[in-house]
Amino acid sequence: MASQNRMEAVTKETAFWRCPKSAVYTPETRKLLKEMMKESKLTSFQQRYLTDTMRRDLEKEKQRLQTILATGKDPAEWKRKAAPVRQQDPAPEPDRFEELVKEVQERKEFLDAMEALGQGKKYQGIILAEISQKLREMEDIDRRRTEELREALATT
Structure with a gap:
């Protein structure tokens, strides 16, 4: 041993x-x-x-x-034979706009929880800055989608 x-x-x-x-x-x-x-x-x-x-x-x-x-x-060769792999339908890519909506909601909930604990002033500036950044990104996505829709309507 x-x-x-x-x-x-x-x-x-x-x-x-x-x-x-x-x-x-x-x-x-x-x-x-x-x-x-x-x-x-x-x-x-x-x-x-x-x-x-x-x-x-x-x-x-x-x-x-x-x-x-x-x-x-x-x-x-006997060991190499594996069961056929099932091909799954690729999951649709998550929509960035929807992700941003969820992130804004999470930050708002966090800020509400901190205010309930009396820590709201400590985090308010940071969280509001993050929310405004997310809103700007959402506006950019909305502008791009609107332009794409206008171009698609113009070509038909």
Whole structure:
């Protein structure tokens, strides 16, 4: 149990020692890795961990190839088939004018709540400035829509 905890600690602390799960090593690669382990002066535990990982990957690859020869299909292809995704109708984009109306109402409600608590004077200037900014933006949207409607009526 202690060695397992130590191995988890090593693999969590140093991402360098974590090998990819689907890696396949050729004999030349394994030989090169062993030489690199010796040169980098890894502890025997680290060397054993890397060697075991290489062996496990090799065993997985053998199993995969046996399955391909037996069934004619790669097991990875079986996993790839996913249920068809239902396409949903795209939600209509929220109308900016309606959003602004809601924001103005929220700020008015906030100001009313602060006045009820006796803090109205503290927030009144800020909230009224925000409301006037929202009203100006609403006026701009209204002007644009009116112009678009006039142009549409003029072309018909």
